[in-house]
Amino acid sequence: MTLALLVPGGSGQLGRELAGLAGPSLTVDAPDSARLDLTDTRAVVAAVAAFADAAKAAGDTPVVVNAAAYTAVDKAESDRARAYAVNADGPRVLAAACSTRNVPLLHVSTDYVFPGDASEPYAEDAETGPKSVYGATKLAGEQAVLGSGARSWVVRTAWVYGAHGSNFVKTMARLESQRDTLSVVDDQLGAPTWTGDLAAGLVELAGKVAEGSGPSARVLHATGAGEVTWCGFARAVFEELGADPERVKACGTADYPTPAARPAYSVLSAGAWNASLTPLRPWREALRAAFETDRAAYLPA
Template identity: 70%
Template sequence: MSLVLLVPGGSGQLGRELAALDGVEVIAPGSAELDITSAGSVIEAVSTIAGKNAVVVNAAAYTAVDKAETDQARAFAVNADGPRVLAAVCSSRGVPLVHVSTDYVFPGDGTAPYEVDAAPGPRSIYGLTKLAGEDAVLGSGADAWVVRTSWVYGAWGKNFVKTMARLEASRDTLSVVDDQVGSPTWTYDLARGLAELASRIVAGEGPESRVLHATAADSVTWAGFARAIFEELGADPGRVKSCGTEDYPLPARRPAYSVLSNAAWVAGGLTPLRGWREALGEAFARHGDEFRG
């Protein structure tokens, strides 16, 4: 059975990874081609795949976490209003929707991995907009799933791995926050997981839980992640020094604990993503030149 994916946000780092999937027909328009806040644009795009073995995977998002604190109208438009429009059209055309969300919907004060039904409590405007998007999708009546992920990096776009590679080449030492914990997730593994979910949905075997978590297994601090990146670069990880969140103030509050439980993902019969450290090693083996810039 052939699978067709329509991926709004196709020019982003996850969208481009989805577009590169083998064995799947992927239509991946960027925001200039498909503005999810425009009902007419969304109706036209979704109508082209209606009636096929198709799923919409929404990778379109406003991800400038700090800028969102002052650019609230645009952040809400893309992260809340856009998914609402997309879900309404998917519902009317009978096309399933998978909406990608974030660990930032949680307050970050936990000590054990967040389950899918844990109480949200975003601490930033970005987190608020993403939670509003989740609510819009789940309350739309569409055949829809929300997939939360975290600490995403890949060969395309801007991300932490590329930043660390650039700084390693230009600084003797650097300080990185060591009191925030999460699960770095490679877009390659996430894209394959989303494709597996989409395949299950078109086969009529979609998971019972409409909210799922898909992140790499295991967790680490940002400083620990940075040291692992240095190791992959062939650099001394001791050059990465620890600092606290208070030493690196930013406009938006970050969750101190961002680890998400994959229990619902596994219970839905989906393949768990591998450990973050193994994934990072393969990511560098495949895309070392891209990460180094």
């Protein structure tokens, strides 16, 4: 079986990682927003139809993996209409198109759908309660996908970084080269997730879905195993750079106010994922693997 993926959001961190996995048994079409704008209903419907027809003609099994999202968390507070258009209306249209053509859909979501006030990892069925516009739009997208009638799965992830695009790891590497010390918040706890592991996991999930053996749970959590604060994560990045981690100083969220509230605790339980799919490795092992795989990608130009 050759698996065919259509990946809206192809220019993002995850989309580019997925595109890089293409091979003899996996074809990946990862259009960027210029080629496939999720806010353009007719374009979305046409793209899914063309993808389904092409896969059928080639004898491939099609699956859509939606990696497109409005991710400017702070800007979303004042740009609500655009955030909802991309994160809620776009997935609704995409899911409807997938339902019409009987193409399975994997929709990538976020830890921000939770309020962040828990003291143990959020289960897949835990009560949601986003504290930001970004989180609210992502939750609306989840609900639209799951209520669409499409064969769909929502995959929540968190603290994503990779070789492509901008992310926390690259920012820390740049600041390490520019400052003697830096302060990073130490009262927000989460699970860093490498796109290398996440993309491989999504391909595994897509393969099971294509074979008709997709998980019975329709909401899954996929993050690096374990937990750490942003400060601890930054210190680990310094270690990978060969720099002194003590140059990273702990501070509180209150020291760096932002327009959008960040979850204080956003660790996700991967129980449903681990029951039928390969668990993602511990976040610290993944960070080491990311640097071993493409160290230059994380270093400042």
